[in-house]
Amino acid sequence: MKAFTVSKAVTALMLAGLVLLPLYSHLSGNIFILTLFTRIVILALAAASLNLIMGFGGMMSFGHAAYLGIGGYAVGMLAQEGVGSGFIQFPVALAASALYALVIGALSLRTRGVYFIMITLAFAQMAYYVASGLARYGGDDGLTVYKRSDFSGLIDLGNRTQFYYLCLACLFGVIFLIWRIVNSRFGLVVQGLRSNEQRMQAIGFPAKRYQLVCFVISGTMCGLAGALLANNTDFVSPAVMYWTRSGDLMVMVILGGMGTLFGPVMGAVVFLLLEEFLSQITEYWALIMGPLLLLIVLFGRGGIMGMLGRAGRG
Amino acid sequence: MAEPLLRVEKLVRRFGGIIATDNVSLDVAAGELHAIIGPNGAGKTTLISQLTGHLEPHSGSVSLGGRDITYLPAYRRCALGLARSFQITSLLLDFTAADNVALAAQAHAGTSFRFFADARKEKGLRDAAHAALDRVGLAHRADVLVSKLSHGERRQIELAVALASKPKLLLLDEPMAGLGVTESQGMVKLLQELRKEVSIVLVEHDMPAVFALADRISVLVYGRVIASGDPAAIRANEDVKRAYLGDQHVVTHHG
Numbered sequence: 001m002k003a004f005t006v007s008k009a010v011t012a013l014m015l016a017g018l019v020l021l022p023l024y025s026h027l028s029g030n031i032f033i034l035t036l037f038t039r040i041v042i043l044a045l046a047a048a049s050l051n052l053i054m055g056f057g058g059m060m061s062f063g064h065a066a067y068l069g070i071g072g073y074a075v076g077m078l079a080q081e082g083v084g085s086g087f088i089q090f091p092v093a094l095a096a097s098a099l100y101a102l103v104i105g106a107l108s109l110r111t112r113g114v115y116f117i118m119i120t121l122a123f124a125q126m127a128y129y130v131a132s133g134l135a136r137y138g139g140d141d142g143l144t145v146y147k148r149s150d151f152s153g154l155i156d157l158g159n160r161t162q163f164y165y166l167c168l169a170c171l172f173g174v175i176f177l178i179w180r181i182v183n184s185r186f187g188l189v190v191q192g193l194r195s196n197e198q199r200m201q202a203i204g205f206p207a208k209r210y211q212l213v214c215f216v217i218s219g220t221m222c223g224l225a226g227a228l229l230a231n232n233t234d235f236v237s238p239a240v241m242y243w244t245r246s247g248d249l250m251v252m253v254i255l256g257g258m259g260t261l262f263g264p265v266m267g268a269v270v271f272l273l274l275e276e277f278l279s280q281i282t283e284y285w286a287l288i289m290g291p292l293l294l295l296i297v298l299f300g301r302g303g304i305m306g307m308l309g310r311a312g313r314g
Numbered sequence: 315m316a317e318p319l320l321r322v323e324k325l326v327r328r329f330g331g332i333i334a335t336d337n338v339s340l341d342v343a344a345g346e347l348h349a350i351i352g353p354n355g356a357g358k359t360t361l362i363s364q365l366t367g368h369l370e371p372h373s374g375s376v377s378l379g380g381r382d383i384t385y386l387p388a389y390r391r392c393a394l395g396l397a398r399s400f401q402i403t404s405l406l407l408d409f410t411a412a413d414n415v416a417l418a419a420q421a422h423a424g425t426s427f428r429f430f431a432d433a434r435k436e437k438g439l440r441d442a443a444h445a446a447l448d449r450v451g452l453a454h455r456a457d458v459l460v461s462k463l464s465h466g467e468r469r470q471i472e473l474a475v476a477l478a479s480k481p482k483l484l485l486l487d488e489p490m491a492g493l494g495v496t497e498s499q500g501m502v503k504l505l506q507e508l509r510k511e512v513s514i515v516l517v518e519h520d521m522p523a524v525f526a527l528a529d530r531i532s533v534l535v536y537g538r539v540i541a542s543g544d545p546a547a548i549r550a551n552e553d554v555k556r557a558y559l560g561d562q563h564v565v566t567h568h569g
Contacts, residue, residue, distance in 0.1 A: 180429065180430045180432075181429050181430075183432045183433065183434065184428055184429050184430055184431060184432065184433055185420055185425075185426045185427075185428040185429075185431075185433040185436075186426055186427055186428055186429050187429075187433070188413065188417060188420070188426075188433050188434075189417070189420075189426050191409075192406050192409065192417055195406040195407065195408055195409060196404060196405065196406050196407070198368075198400075198404055199400075199404045199405060199406060199475075200406075200417070201387070201388045201389050202366065202388055202389075202392065202397075202398055202400070202404070203392060203397075203417060203418040203421045203475060203479060204389045204392035204393050204418075204421035204422065204479060205389055205417075205421055205426065206387070206389045210426070213427070
């Protein structure tokens with residue numbers, strides 16, 4: 001095995017860039033880029049969590065944005081009711097996401113393939129409409145979070161740099177956990193089930209309970225992203241749960257490289273930067289973005305990580 | 315006589331109007347190599363699938379070591395000591411040979427709800443995997459992806475996977491399928507070794523192999539067991555000759 005590869009180098013470069021970004025922002029006085037990258041880091045976290053079930057577990061969930069909403073609404077609703085402490089808001093956000101994942105997973109995992117995709121989509125849309133109907137919490141219009149989660153002076157979420165580093169730490173923490181999980185006993189079983197479920201049953205693994213636990217872990221991680229996102233925008237609305245957002249997350253994962261540790265981060269960075277800059281050039285940015293993504297998916301098997309891997313060999 | 319290791323009683327399985335398994339009863343004693351033969355479409359795979367739990371019978375029962383397992387799911391039977399190989403190789407293609415076998419060992423070595431420690435560094439599992447790979451003569455291919463292995467090697471991995479779960483009873487569904495002559499001979503030699511350690515139910519088309527290996531043979535025709543006995547008795551059985559070995563027998567005796 002080679003110690004140095006192109007994909008490793010690019011990944012390291014990207015991570016270093018993420019760590020040093022606030023420094024650049026301060027020196028250049030470009031505050032916007034810090035705001036943009038905070039959003040990128042949070043959605044990278046969501047994409048990484050989706051990758052755990054989609055890339056490693058082979059479970060094509062098309063309803064992952066639901067957790068962004070659940071995590072976000074947990075923060076927003078508690079704030080609205082006067083509970084401002086992050087020490088309460090964040091655990092509630094994670095617990096609510098886990099619970100939702102447990103119920104949805106238990107029902108969805110009875111199905112496979114296209115049906116699984118459709119049923120996870122249907123449940124997420126249901127969550128979307130439920131949120132739209134919450135009149136007390138803004139309904140369709142969404143809910144403004146007037147005060148960011150309060151961590152009693154430990155960290156100030158109102159401070160852009162501190163908040164950015166909190167998000168980045170969460171992202172790195174989640175990727176570290178995913179790295180441990182995929183190489184653990186549990187992770188090997190889940191990946192084995194993706195590869196050949198019949199074989200795994202025959203050697204003695206009940207498929208569903210492993211997949212369900214994986215589904216819950218992934219949903220909980222994405223709930224964290226939701227709680228951060230609500231703090232980032234000071235706002236949460238049903239729109240974060242809409243199916244197009246779930247689609248965006250899938251695109252990030254596929255674009256970056258399914259089943260790779262840093263692929264989703266790469267995918268999120270590229271996807272959101274493209275979206276940002278193309279939309280500055282033309283209002284028809286989607287017209288350029290669409291074919292571009294199509295080309296990468298068609299000709300870059302394994303996404304960006306896959307292409308970098310081949311570049312390293314070739 | 316002691317309780318047989320595997321007892322199948324009056325097993326019936328229909329597909330629409332076709333009776334694929336028709337009142338099949340058979341016993342497999344501990345330490346025995348029991349072969350099941352029969353022409354194509356005799357219902358051998360249907361029978362095996364009911365033994366492994368991939369298919370439910372409509373009536374009748376299957377018990378392992380005196381315990382009724384007729385309706386247990388596949389993974390529970392496996393925990394009770396029943397391991398199988400597939401007629402069409404069914405492995406984790408994007409895993410290495412060692413990982414494939416180690417997972418089988420893992421299934422029988424405590425809980426797999428461990429999320430943090432690196433499973434590939436668990437010495438017990440790796441050792442078990444290498445021992446099983448060594449047993450089938452593939453220790454040198456341990457770190458190769460299964461998708462890069464030849465068909466014959468994959469057949470051997472199937473066996474190693476089954477062995478790694480330390481089964482009481484091994485169900486082998488046509489282990490020689492698609493193997494060349496030398497590979498087949500290797501497999502026969504290997505099975506001759508294995509049968510000293512574990513009871514085996516062998517479904518196989520390769521007649522020389524079956525007669526060389528089996529303690530007892532059951533002949534399945536149209537879903538029914540028409541004869542059961544030691545190789546010599548089966549060779550001499552008139553029904554079997556007519557139903558199965560028929561043409562070949564006529565040719566060799568009168569040709």
